[in-house]
Amino acid sequence: xxxxxxxxxxxxxxxxxxxxxxxxxxxxxxxxxxxxxxxxxxxxxxxxxxxxxxxxxxxxxxxxxxxxxxxxxxxxxxxxxxxxxxxxxxxxxxxxxxxxxxxxxxxxxxxxxxxxxxxxxxxxxxxxxxxxxxxxxxxxxxxxxxxxxxxxxxxxxxxxxxxxxxxxxxxxxxxxxxxxxxxxxxxxxxxxxxxxxxxxxxxxxxxxxxxxxxxxxxxxxxxxxxxxxxxxxxxxxxxxxxxxxxxxxxxxxxxxxxxxxxxxxxxxxxxxxxxxxxxxxxxxxxxxxxxxxxxxxxxxxxxxxxxxxxxxxxxxxxxxxxxxxxxxxxxxxxxxxxxxxxxxxxxxxxxxxxxxxxxxxxxxxxxxxxxxxxxxxxxxxxxxxxxxxxxxx
Numbered sequence: 001x002x003x004x005x006x007x008x009x010x011x012x013x014x015x016x017x018x019x020x021x022x023x024x025x026x027x028x029x030x031x032x033x034x035x036x037x038x039x040x041x042x043x044x045x046x047x048x049x050x051x052x053x054x055x056x057x058x059x060x061x062x063x064x065x066x067x068x069x070x071x072x073x074x075x076x077x078x079x080x081x082x083x084x085x086x087x088x089x090x091x092x093x094x095x096x097x098x099x100x101x102x103x104x105x106x107x108x109x110x111x112x113x114x115x116x117x118x119x120x121x122x123x124x125x126x127x128x129x130x131x132x133x134x135x136x137x138x139x140x141x142x143x144x145x146x147x148x149x150x151x152x153x154x155x156x157x158x159x160x161x162x163x164x165x166x167x168x169x170x171x172x173x174x175x176x177x178x179x180x181x182x183x184x185x186x187x188x189x190x191x192x193x194x195x196x197x198x199x200x201x202x203x204x205x206x207x208x209x210x211x212x213x214x215x216x217x218x219x220x221x222x223x224x225x226x227x228x229x230x231x232x233x234x235x236x237x238x239x240x241x242x243x244x245x246x247x248x249x250x251x252x253x254x255x256x257x258x259x260x261x262x263x264x265x266x267x268x269x270x271x272x273x274x275x276x277x278x279x280x281x282x283x284x285x286x287x288x289x290x291x292x293x294x295x296x297x298x299x300x301x302x303x304x305x306x307x308x309x310x311x312x313x314x315x316x317x318x319x320x321x322x323x324x325x326x327x328x329x330x331x332x333x334x335x336x337x338x339x340x341x342x343x344x345x346x347x348x349x350x351x352x353x354x355x356x357x358x359x360x361x362x363x364x365x366x367x368x369x370x371x372x373x374x375x376x377x378x379x380x381x382x383x384x385x386x387x388x389x390x391x392x393x
Contacts, residue, residue, distance in 0.1 A: 034060050034063055095229040173228055304356055
């Protein structure tokens with residue numbers, strides 16, 4: 001009998017690692033090709049008033065992310081897929097084509113929402129992947145079936161759009177997704193859920209390859225809606241499955257976290273908090289919550305003179321620090337108490353955002369004041385020269 005990949009490398013941990021590396025290498029090699037084709041075909045995102053970039057940039061990085069995840073994952077047969085992964089890829093393909101069309105023609109929010117609900121329902125209903133237990137948060141444990149279905153679909157749609165919303169500066173959406181998928185992937189790997197670990201770490205590896213070009217000044221590409229929809233969807237699958245498995249093995253200290261819902265929220269705290277903050281402010285100001293503006297935390301950081309890389313890394317550090325703190329705090333506090341901690345952090349997020357917005361306004365006023373002084377001085381000098389010229393004549 002001829003050898004197979006699995007017989008040559010029987011260790012599943014090494015198989016997962018190889019898949020992640022393959023996904024990274026494929027994306028590193030495919031993105032330059034995508035950039036060249038986008039340039040030849042004029043498939044560029046032209047900057048507008050609220051854009052954080054100044055030159056036309058390709059937006060089809062999501063194509064490379066999709067292909068590299070698919071190829072990296074399909075190398076092995078782990079034998080523990082069940083029905084979930086098939087449904088995940090069905091939903092991912094749907095969102096891939098939705099993203100492609102949106103990057104080309106800019107679809108209406110309603111159409112995008114309908115397709116997102118469909119893709120989410122395929123996984124939630126089709127594989128029974130749903131949140132049905134709150135681990136006693138605010139006294140809530142078991143959730144009725146219909147409510148759990150609706151709640152989980154809502155979480156999927158909210159998180160898909162949350163990643164789409166934070167994709168406003170170089171490296172932010174990709175970096176946060178890389179941190180989250182790495183965290184979930186390592187937990188799945190340690191607990192021998194190899195298919196999920198492979199999916200998560202292939203996403204992480206693919207995003208490492210993408211970030212190499214997303215941060216570049218000379219060969220830049222954006223992930224576009226194609227990429228943000230896919231990573232939001234897969235990350236939500238990983239987060240809900242992480243909670244689901246911890247519910248199944250609740251109170252088994254070696255493998256489960258009773259605080260799994262809290263940990264999942266904290267890992268994804270930036271997209272969750274930013275979406276809540278921006279939507280709340282827009283509604284309070286009488287605007288549509290879907291109206292584009294520069295109220296996002298990443299825009300405020302950029303407008304307060306941080307570079308794209310510094311702003312993204314600031315939010316990376318916030319994510320990692322809060323996740324580590326929550327991980328250790330779970331041993332000393334109940335889930336309800338940790339929930340109050342998250343609410344406190346949300347208030348802090350609002351206050352920091354408000355402070356940055358006020359500071360941005362002051363900086364603009366100072367710039368306008370300096371500009372007015374320069375304009376006045378220039379006019380005075382011009383008038384003086386004109387008077388001297390007339391006197392000389």
